[in-house]
Amino acid sequence: MIEVDNIHKSFGDHHVLKGISTSFEKGKTNLIIGQSGSGKTVFLKCLLGLFEPDEGNICYNGRFYSELSTKDRRNLRQEMGMVFQGSALFDSMTVEGNVMFPLDMFTNQSRSEKQDRVDFVLKRVNLIDAHKKFPSEISGGMQKRVAIARAIVMNPRYLFCDEPNSGLDPKTAILIDNLIQEITQEYDITTIINTHDMNSVMEIGEKILFLKNGLKEWEGTNKEIFKTDNEAVTDFVYSSELFKKVRQMYLEERN
Amino acid sequence: MKYLEAIGKYFIMIWEVFKKPTKWRIMKSLILKEVDDLVFGAMGIIIFISFFIGGVVTIQTALNLTNPLLPKSLIGFAARQSVILEFAPTFTSIIMAGKVGSYITSSIGTMRVTEQIDALEVMGVNSLNYLVFPKIIAVMMYPFAVAISMFVGITGGWVAAVFGGFAPSGEFIKGLQMDFNAFHVTYALIKSVVFAFIIATVPSFHGFYMKGGALEVGKASTTSFVWTSVVIIITNYILTQLLLG
DSSP: OEEEEEEEEEETTEEEEEEEEEEEOTTSEEEEEEOTTSSHHHHHHHHHTSSOOSEEEEEETTEEGGGSOHHHHHHHHTTEEEEOTTOOOOTTSOHHHHHHHHHHHHOOOOHHHHHHHHHHHHHHTTOOSOTTOOGGGSOHHHHHHHHHHHHHTTOOSEEEEESTTTTOOHHHHHHHHHHHHHHHHHHTOEEEEEOOOHHHHHHHOSEEEEEETTEEEEEEOTTHHHHOOOHHHHHHHTOSHHHHHHHHHHHHHHO | OHHHHHHHHHHHHHHHHTSSOOOHHHHHHHHHHHIIIIIGGGHHHHHHHHHHHHHHHHHHHHHHOOOTTSOTHHHHHHHHHHIIIIIIIIIHHHHHHHHHHHHHHHHHHHHHHTTHHHHHHHHTOOHHHHHHHHHHHHHTTHHHHHHHHHHHHHHHHHHHHHHTTSSOHHHHHHHHHTTOOHHHHHHHHHHHHHHHHHHHHHHHHHHHTOOSSHHHHHHHHHHHHHHHHHHHHHHHHHHHHHHHO
């Protein structure tokens, strides 16, 4: 579980995060949504420890980030897995090399132990025949799977995903969403996804945090988002005609 | 002010490179790969350029020694001094700033653009140590390349002198041995170590801290070549004053 208490972050005169408090539960897919420039990426980078908040605190299972030593922060980082928007796979390494990288860097496992673990996670993300291929030789969807495999290979307690569906076709996007949700439940980890994808919001948003101008505007679940009267949320989520109709049908059915 | 800030940032980067080292087992393979890419990969162009530069220096010296009272051995002497003191260490380093430097900037810059550096940071890897340290160690092999460049440059001079009919082989070799000061070779090798450090770190700095996309990677490569050359030339002046002045 990650608890966030009134975090602020500024860059020069630009006050990006203006006091956000929330919590992200274990075993659930938590989504952060909001318009571009609302502070989502800065918030995610604060959660990852890449930016240190100017004020406020972030607590990871009882450990306050600001009170941790450099060594403890480094250890905490090793409990985190991250899936980047563009996958961020290392071009010079094969799929297998990419997934094995964290094991090489941070464990003293034997070659066969590492190989078994890599085979296991690649199988888990449904990639069986791609071990020896380079990232440039596989599709965008496969690259995302490799990124997920690399993120979970160290058995993380926290999984962060930045726009995991960007650049993917709708069918592959749903597969990736479902995979992330399955892994979250299976490994009982705290998953936080930064997304613009409304399909993800509806499908896997067990908790949704809506940011606007660096503030928490709304939070709830994918069921509650249908019912909310918050104008900023409805304007953002139901900006397309399709979603407007879906919402209308849902509300009519409910009545 | 912008330049001062960049210089400060460069020295902070150097400090960070040596902090929190990567496991030796992994570092060893990274260093070997960089030696292959940065040093062995550049040997072809170093040999090619050195041979012809040696030849050109010899021809130009010969054409300017018009006084019949001056011995032909001076051609060999001038070729040796030019190649050992300047052409092998400095000229080759400028060429390397273009070849190796732009490779370093574009490879690290592309990693920045595609979030691969962020991925390293998130994992808790000291990305500067992982990316830049092996390059620094690999280019420490560079004095060997400069030594080869000296040999090839002088050979090029000999070929031009003998086969161009500017000086007989014996005279040229006599000139090569004339008033030989071994410290000149040491001076050239000291310079090449310093230049090697510059060639590894200045382009890394431009790649690591670049912002933007593919276009900016190209711009960073060009900027890095310009700054690496400028730093090499200024350092060359300072080292020459300190070591020979």
